[in-house]
Amino acid sequence: MHYTQSKSILSSNNGMNLYRGCTHGCIYCDSRSSVYGMDHAFEDVEVKKNSLELLKKELLKRPKSMIGTGAMTDPYIPLENHLEYVRGALKLIYKYGFGFTCITKSDLILRDLDLLEKINEKSKVVVQMTLTTADDELCGILEPNVCRTSRRVEVLNALNDVGIPTVVWLCPILPYINDTPENISKILDYCVESNVHGIICFEMGLTLRHGNREYFYFKLDEHFPGLKEKYIKEYGSSYAIPSPNNKKLMDLFMKRTSDEGILNSPPEIFRYLAEFPQKSYQSKLNFEPSGL
Template sequence: MMHYIKAKSILSTKNGMNIYRGCTNGCIYCDSRSTVYNMNHDFEDIAVKENSLDLLKKALKNKKEKCMIGTGAMSDPYITLESKLEYTRKSMELAYRYGHGFTCITKSDLILRDIDLLKKINEKSKAVVQMTLTCMDNKLSKQLEPNVSTTTRRIEVLRKLDKEGIPTIVWLTPILPYITDTKENIGQIIDSCIDVNVKGIICFNMGMTLRRGNREYYYNKLDELFPGLKRKYIKKYGNSYTLPSPKNDELMKLFIKKTRQYNIMNNPDKIFKYVHTFPCKNKSVQTTLF
């Protein structure tokens, strides 16, 4: 389902945007379902900001300084609708036309459709693709994230992007307590990131967050997929916002050790700075300096 809405503005103060409001990925843990975001329609009934491209064109044209344009924080920019509407691709075209950089967070292989634009932007300034990886077991992943590309496919996407010289970042979050918080799972994800040459892995801690809206949805899914596990969550975490894995210390040691060993950025603040910093005009100068 979808419907169109008129937006008053498109870019945030930090140059982020969400062309779509709501999501059809179906991830059982999604924070964007939280009532704090005041969504007044069903989460799967996507609100498409029909004037978003006009607003973006005006904003980019009038910007005094070039910047990185980001999308995907609240809704995957490559949900199924994008294959038909192409709003994300058209926004990328605008970023290229007006000399800005581009970054997005996704779980979809549909981004490969736009690899031509990503390459053009990266040659001119900078393009960074951020991909979420939470579970190496494709069967389990399909339960947790039912409407997205399999983890195996996402890793293939990262490999193809690397071959085209497009830098990538992986979001290793959320890690679901008693479900994906195993040494085997985390180790395999990090090994895959090493294999496809990601520049950084964002991991705040091994665990997840829950608040009103997404907590109820998540617990309903636990009852459906993992009977009895909800009671374990309630006993341990109550109504806490943060739900750290009981194995957090062990898994974070593994994460820090492996990322340091292979020179992969692991500090979220430093990764965010890298992603959102627009490069100097002369890339050769930048390479010489750093």
């Protein structure tokens, strides 16, 4: 871990990254790609020390809208457990009347359930959770340093119990590893049971480019001997790595989600995530954020 000072914290579309780098250890992570210009080791997480000061200033200037995080780095990495930058950001988001959405694989988000409920009462919260495999043992290989799929499903159920909508990212689906009808069907079962609002799935496959390709192949050699050579033979240096079962699995995905009334169009889901509700709540709901 190391600290840095930032000049801004919100992007033009209200995206926020309090941390840069990650320790979850997911073998397929695109954020390792050299295209992002990270000038430090990926696991040496950069902490934007002045991020909450910047966030307060920027929220005061912007119209009420959804604030999003997690596109590049899971906000609920283990460091957050004691640094509490995300919790601090949630207090500000609540105080100034904004909405919140994040992408995570971690059950640490339940620590902040009190704040998420308050924000959702006042404006809107949507929690996005990544699910790649229904097999906890395989999950421990693909995503070794974060809670297993069964625990993430418990998180989805806990959020549903308090009325916080959820969206699942069904990706990546790795050829010859988790690209089976049994796996996709079980994940969809989980989504139905936990009443998810939408599931984002572009295609069944993954993407590889310089930086994450090398790490992914290193991990294939470690856990799936011989599979790297199969990937190289079939895909070469392609960016898109589609599953040979893509059509069959996408047909399964589209039919099941349509039958269950779950949103399955990425553009439609992204519109839903960005939409800020017009609610007329008073500024105080018997809860006053402290410390900021």
